[in-house]
Amino acid sequence: MAVNRWDYAKRLTKKMGIWTMILMLALPQLSMASGQSRNWTLYGKPGMASNHFVGSFDNPSGVAVDGAGNVYVADTFNHRIQKRDAATGTWSVINTKTDGPGTGLGEFNSPRAVAVDTAGNVYVADTDNNRIQVFAASAGMQAEWKIIGDPAQFKHPKGLAVDHNGNVYVADTDNNRIRKLDVVSQEWIDYTGFKFPRGVAVDGEGNVYVADSANYSIRKLNASGPAAGTWETISAVYGNGPGQLKYPSSLATDQDGNLYVADTFNHRVQKRDADTGAWSDWKKNGGGSGKLPGEFDLPFGVAVDGNGNVYVADTNNHRIQMHNADTGTWSGWGYQATIAGQGLGEFNSPTGVALDNQGNVYVTDYENHRVQMLDSTGIWREWGRDGGQSGSVAGEFTNPTGIAVTVSGSVYVADRDNHRIQILGVDGVWNAIGQRGSQLGEFEFPNDVAVDREGNVYVADLNNGRIQKRIAGTGQWVEIGYGRGTTPGKFEYPSGVAVDDAGNVYVADTDNHRIQKLDVFLDQWEVIGFGEGNGLGQFNEPYDVTIDSKGNIYVADMSNHRVQMLDISTGSWREWGKTGAQSGSTPGEFSSPTGVAVNGKGDIFVADFGNHRIQKWVFSKPDAPTGVTATTGNGEATVSFTAPAYDGGSAITGYTITSSPGGLTASGSSSPIKITGLTNGTDYVFTVVATNAEGDSIASAASNAVTPMTVPDAPTNVQAKVGNGEATVSFTAPAYNGGSAITGYTVTSIPGGLTATGTASPIKITGLTNGTSYTFTVTAANAAGGSVSSASSSAVTPSVPPAGGGGGSSSLDTITIDVQDGSGDKSGIVSRATLRRTTDAGGRKKDELTLTAEQASQAIEQLKKAGSNTARIVVPDAKDEVSELIVKLPKATAVALSDSKIDLELVTNGVRILVPYASFQGVSQDVYFRLVPIKAAAERKEIEKRAATEPIVSDKLDKTTLIVQGRPMEIETNLSSRPVTLILPLEQKTTAEQAANLYIFIQHSDGTKELIQGELVSYDATGKQGIRFTVQQFSTFTVLEGRRAKQAAANKAYMIGFKDGTFRPDKEMTRAEMAMILYNLSGVGASTHDLAYPDVSGKHWAGTAIGYASASGLMKGAPDGRFNPDRPITRAEMAIIVLRLKAAAATEAATAAFSDTAGHWAEASIRQAQAAGYMNGYKDGAFRPEQTLTRSEAVTIVNRVLNREPLTTNDGKWSDVPAGYWAFGAIQAATIDHTAGKPKN
The missing domain is CATH 2.60.40.10 (Immunoglobulins)
Incomplete structure (x- = not known):
């Protein structure tokens, strides 16, 4: 990279000019540090500053107030009109464009004045567009911006007023006239004879007042009386006395006719009493510009509300001030920041920062050409030439940059533009080493200096592209590295140098966008970081580097406006600064940070160059967890909570639950946490404490009261x-x-x-x-x-009492049936059992089969002799008459079968039951089976219909093909949770291929359902087939036949988290991230698309995705041709994208309108997205179209569009998304490959 040496030496100053311009054009962003801003302490000069945030201003020039008390501001250099809602105190922008000047309707270029009529219509002097715009708010839902008059007839209009009849008055400044638009005739009337008039006002009687600025006078057009229609001069004296003026810019009148004047170059506001004509003013004591409340710096606007409160556009202080008529006090709105200053503890572009072992802080104050020190008692002192002037004698500086302090207390300063290193010895005397040049020991803009434990001095010799080392003891200079270049050990404009305790050297290799480390033991260079960019571990002109006592590396990542830290123990990076590599000025945000230092406690000091301040980060304890709730169990409770929003700047390492009463504790790493050892029947509440490296938070608010309990004992x-x-x-x-x-x-x-x-x-x-x-x-x-069931009562038998005559009767038949050898093909009789068949008066037959212990013993003896292990009982029912079978096995029978390892098989027309001997082990009571075949066709049809509606069936089988095979069978037993094999008979001959479409639908008595497949087997000797399967729970079993439903498409993950294992669900979703989601969902693979955006390079991490999203029409760029990849996506944009993704129809469903979308550019799409069920509004009826989306909100909406259900069946994937998080299931479903209801391992 070829850079002129002198240009590079001045680059910092030039960068600030560039970034100031960008700051004015940028949209407001949330800071990544906003939740931790209280970790930061600021050192610098406080003052009002320009800013682009809503509610902040850049040279506001006009102010107006409507009848409801709403305040309107012509925010001139932010090219917008802002409105403060009197009811809520919130500020909003009423432009159609909010990111810079524009020429369309509702867009402005340096608006200088604003006015509001009695109907609420807003008028704007759109000065540099040479026009007047009006927002016709009185039109209600049809409100829109319009242009009044011919723009060709105006030249930089700077003043506006509207009288009570609706006539509009314009100070047509550069045409030296006042123009009036007659509301009735719609004709313009011109008043001339002025010199650059800037302000115009109309009082309640219709009198017109003009601030004839360059004539330093106030003119009045009388509306009534003998002088009606004539002009008079109220004041025309240049000066700073009462009623005298220096460039009056704006006028206002109150209900009593008093006149208020923004007397701009006198830095005051004057008031003329309507009754006496006397003048008074508000200004700084003694006159001149000021920054305190009630003081002004070039006020260009003034307004008065119906209560007599005065509003002033305090232009050069970038604020609006209000004088309360009741209290006489001033308050205001604007942005409070640090500004350039020359006093002690004030800075003008501080560049370097260093710390000594006494707790003193040293700062190189670049533009003030000095070094300042804050001692441990809070006192500042300085070294340098008087008056903040540059100098070249010892102890004077010209643009000093880097600074270092030795263990002994000597201070080394990179006196950059004097091309030398200065040393302040412990004796208080300054000495200099080096001169301008390229030989060893000479420098060309030395930018940083470091000193190791042995006293060796290291210098980042910026424009010579090298690191020099001065060897302690000999004073000999040597060069470290291999000169200019891009390979390891070569540098392009190295700006920073540091040395760790082991003597390893670190270099901020600025124009190579990297940090380099020289391992002195291996004599080998390595590159730290991932190259140029704004991702974690990437850099954009890193300017300084330092190392703490643990070996962690800190980097002032200048052009990314942030500080990064590499945790050497984990290899992970973290950052402090504003999102999107943007400059910012709130605490924890930076503008071109150029220096970083860390003390032994881990406190971080940053030279925040562009914000003219030093920031100090101090780790603190976290806030208390919130939302603590408890649920109980048997002698225990499960406590859930929300992690504190503020972690103290250090990762929370754990939480501790404490019970009250008792003081029992339990710990865990996240919510929920189980606490045991509680006393059942005692009421408890719980508190939670969060812990980080700094210690414990205060205890949370107590949970709800709960009472641990368990089920009672059995009766x-x-x-x-x-x-x-x-x-x-x-x-x-x-x-x-x-x-x-x-x-x-x-x-x-x-x-x-x-x-x-x-x-x-x-x-x-x-x-x-x-x-x-x-x-x-x-x-x-x-x-x-x-509770568990009690022991059984003694057996009793209900009966009908003796009848007095008439009525039906029941009959009882006792049948002796065979117990057969059920092993293999054997069928010999091994014992007998008794079957009692009861036929009731209605002809309904019920069987009761009992295998007594004696009968079982006989069977066991015979089976042992035959070498068999299965006893089979076939229940006869040749006419298929039996409606219910009860099989009773006394405890002694079950124990005998178990001890003898004899299986028992029961065979009926409707089911074969094989109970393995192991399932009888440990029985403590008599065993029974109750079998009821469902024979009625209507009942079978009802089961078929019910099964088709069950998700467990409809997800797997095509419900239009479902039929019931054979008879459903209801089986009940007290032999639960023990394996039993069942075979259900089939009505038709079935092939193995057809059997693949057979399923057993199980409806358990506890309400749960199962759908399983069995094995095709022979049912009996007649050739009948059956389906065999094993269960441990019993109720109703139905064989279903049906074709499989279409295989559920795999739900592929379309989003990833971060390298540190977090998902950051509350981080704003950027446009680049949204493009990547669309690309991942497309499945197009690594195809490429032309990139036509100047702000998306071919190396951009999401370049391919952005190309796809643009080429497919799913996303579009901005009107200025940029894609803005790092800008957060808004809810309105999301509504457009989801409709494109689903190719939604252009018709609207009958949905309720949102309160804040009328006239919005995306109104129609928002209504369609709501009608489709993709996006909803808020409880207050608003949609909030310009509100940005978080990552968790975005995946919830995308899942809704994809019909992707929440995934909650496996462990959480991300460390910062606990199972209790509101979007846990949605995030899991978006980030884990899975099929419906089944995560991919």
């Missing part, structure tokens, strides 16, 4: 008495209620699973089948849930 002593189809069950309440009052009891019958509830013993249960033997269990419930 005891269960007994039953029976009647006709019913039983009365009594029991004893449990001794332990789990810490919560028992709210009720449930009695359950075995078999049948019939239930009855009550709040105390006894409880009656009805609906029992007479002639069937029943036992009963009881559960107790509290707020935590239900």
Whole structure:
């Protein structure tokens, strides 16, 4: 890079001019440091400064107030009109263009005056566009900007007024006249005879006042009386006495007819009393410009509201001041910042900063040609020539830059434009080394200096493109590195140099946009960082470098307007500054930082060159967590909370939960945290403390009160008495209620699973089948849930009492059936079992099968002899008449089968059940099965319809092809959570290919559903087939046949987080990031597109994505031809993009209009996006179209457009997105490859 040496030496000064211009044109941005601005302490001269933020001003020249108290400001060099809402106190911009001058409607070029009529219409003197614009607010929803008059007839108009009739008066300044637009005739009337008139006002009686600026006079056109239609002079004396004027610029009148004058070059506002003609003023004591409240610097505008409050456009102080008529005090609006100054502790472009081991801070004050020191007691002192002048004798400086302090306290200064290094010894005497030249020991603009522990001196010899080292003891100079170039060890304009405790040398290799390190042990150079750019670890003209005691590297990344730090332990970078590599002036933002230093505590000092200040970063403790809530369990609680918005500038390392009462604690790294050891039945609240490297936060506000509890113990002593189809069950309440009052009891019958509830013993249960033997269990419930079942009662059998005559009757048949050898092809009889078949009065048949312990023992003995291990019982039902089968296995039977390792198989027309012996192990009660085949066609059809609506079915199967195969089977047992194999018979002959379309739909009694596939097997010796599968829970089983639905498309991740493992969900989404999302969703691969944007280079990290988004029409550039890749995307822009992405129709649905989108350029698209369900407004009825989107908001909207459901089935991917975060599922779905409901491992 060929750079003129002298130009480069002056580059810093020139850069500030460039960035000041950019600052005026830039849109307001949120600072990445705004949440941590209280970590920063500022040293410098405070004052009002120009700024582009809304509510801040750059040379405001005009001010007006409407009848509601709203304030309007002609923000001249920001080329806009700002309005302050009297009700909310908020500022807004009413331009159609907000990023610089423009010539379209609602765009301005240096507007100098603003006026408001009684209808609320806003008039603007659009000075450098030579026209008058009016915003017809009285037109309501049709409000728009219009031009009044012929722009060719105006020349730099600078004053405006509107009388109560609506007539408009214009100070046509450079045409030396006042023009009046008659509201009735719409004709213009000219008044001449003025010299550069700037201000015009009309009082309540219609009298017209003119600030005849270059004639230093006030003229009045009388509206009534003998002098009607004639002009008179109110004041025409040049001077600074009462009523005398120096370039009056603006006028206003109050309701009493008093006249107010912005007496610009006298830096005051004068008031003329309407009754006495006496003059008074507001100004700095003694006169002249001032910056305190009630003092002015070139005020160009004045206005008065209906209450007599006076408003002043304090132009050169970049603020609006208001004088309160009731209190007599001044207040105002504007931007408070640090400004250039010459006093002690004030700076004019500070360049370098250094620290000694006594806590003193040293600063090279570049434009003030001096060195300042802040000692540990807070006192400033200085070295340099008097009056801030440059000088060349010892102890005088010309544009000093770098500075260093040795362990002994000697101060070394890079006296840059004197081409030397100056040294302040501990004796207080200054000495200089070096002179201008290119030989060893000579310098060409030495920019920085460092000294190692051994006293060796290192100099960044800027325009010689080298680092020089002066060897301690000998004074010999040597050159480090290999001269100019781009390879490691070569430099292009090195601006900064530093040395660590090990003697390694670090260089800010400015025009190579990198940091270099010389490892003195290996004698080898390495490049630190990732080259030119504004990403983390990238640089744009790094100007200074320093190293702390831990080896962490800090860089003043000048043209990225930030400071970066490389954590040497993790290899990760962090940054301080404004987002988007923009300059800023709030605490924690920088404008061309040129120096950085770190003390032993880790406090960071930054020479904030363009903001004329030193900033100091101090790590602090975090704020307390918020939103603490608790839920409880058995002797424990789960505490959730929101991490503090302010972490003290240091990563939070953990959280501690504390209970009250008890003071029990639990720790964790994020929300939620479980705390154990609590006492059930005791009320607790919890507080949370956050911890970082600096210590603990204060405790949070207490959580809600909760009471740990568990389910109660089971009831005891269960007994039953029976009647006709019913039983009365009594029991004893449990001794332990789990810490919560028992709210009720449930009695359950075995078999049948019939239930009855009550709040105390006894409880009656009805609906029992007479002639069937029943036992009963009881559960107790509290707020935590239900207990385990009690031990079963003794068996009882309901019956019909003897009848008095007539009525139907039931019959009972006892059938002895075979117990067969079920191993392989064997079928020998090994025992017998008893089947009781009951036929009720309606002909309904029910079977009850019992395999007694004696029968089981006989079967086991025979099976052992045969070397078999399966007992099979086939339940006969040749006519398919049985509606219910109950199989009872006494505990002794189950234990015998388990101990003998004999499996049991039950075969019916509707199901085969194989219970492996292992599933009987450990049973503590009698075992039963209840089997009910669903035979009715209507019931089968109802199950088919219900299954088609279940997502677990419809997601996998085409519901239009669903049919039920065979009979659904309801199976109930108390042998839960133990594997049992079932085979359900098929009605038709089925091939293996057809079996691929068969599924078992399981509806569990707890409400859960499953859809599984089984194995095609033989059902019986007749050739009937069945589907075999294994389960551990029982209820209703249905074989479904249906074609598979279309395979769900894989949901590919379309967004990534950052290298440090964070997602930064609340960071604003930039236009470049949005383009990358669209590109990732397109699946077009690494295709390239021409880039036609001057602000997007071919090397831009999102260049390919921006090219695709532009070529596909999904995103467009700005009217000025730029893409603005780093500008945050607004909600209005997002509405446009999502419609393009989905190719939405151009018709609008009937949706309610938002309160703030009427007339907005994206109004139609916003309505369409709302109608499509992609974007919604806020509770107050607003859409906030110009509000920027965060990364979490953006992915939520994109997922909505893609119909992509939240993904919550796997662990969180990002360290700063806990499971409780509002957009957790949306962020997971956007950043993890997965299919619907199943994350990709």
